[in-house]
Amino acid sequence: MDGHLRMKEIVERTGENKSTILHYIHLGLLPEPLRTSKNMAYYPGSYVKLLNIIRTLQSKYFLPLHAIKRILDLVGPNPSIDRAVQIYDFFYKKEYAASEDADCIYNRKGFLREVGLTERELAQLEKLQLLIPFEKDVYNADDLAVARSLMAIKQLKISLRDIEFLPELVVQLAQKSIDFRDRTVKGMSEEEEWEVTRFLSSNLLWFLSYLTRRFINRELKENSWGGI
Secondary structure, three states, X not given: OOOEEOHXXXXXXXXXXXXXXXXXXXXXXXXXXXXXXXXXXXXXXXXHHHHHHHHHHHHOOOOOHHHHHHHHOOOOOOOXXXXXXXXXXXXXXXXXXXXXXXXXOEEHHHHHHHHOOOHHHHHHHHHOOOOOOXXXXXXXXXXXXXXHHHHHHHHOOOOXXXXXXXXXXXXXXXXXXXXXXXXXXXXXOHHHXXXXXXXXXXXXXXXXXXXXXXXXXXXXXXXXXXXX
């Protein structure tokens, strides 16, 4: 099979055991093999690089498998450790940083306990898209801070439905930002595309924060409410 290997060859080249490889396939970290019969399958040669990346992200950065899957989804057709580490650094490092409490990871039950929410309250926040965990039923410090702020808003007798315009606006902004990025990188090499993506991912967010502060400040001044 062109570009494909048997399981025995994958094991020999990577030193990984068969059960672990099959587990990664089941979790979606590795692409599905090409099955020629019920008992015969051929595995993409990319498994060798991908397994090396997984091992590195686990041993050096202590990332859980669900975090590694997010990174592998973005590495592109030519996976490498360098590219995977770049993606981690620029997109996910803050979410998965190993600090004592600033970036703790919570499951749903632990998150409810930490914030003091009921299951119904959490479900409402997620339904309104005011709280969007970075993985299903997995929450970090950002989610914790936002949930506490949202509950404080409720204590002020402000309906959370009154601010559901925010996620609606952000969805539109995100879509337009992705469209802008796609138009910008059209025809670029893979390395040029990565550099532009890296630049935009950080600078567009900063620019959005800047514009939001300035426009709100201007509106407040025009309405004689004072500036911020």
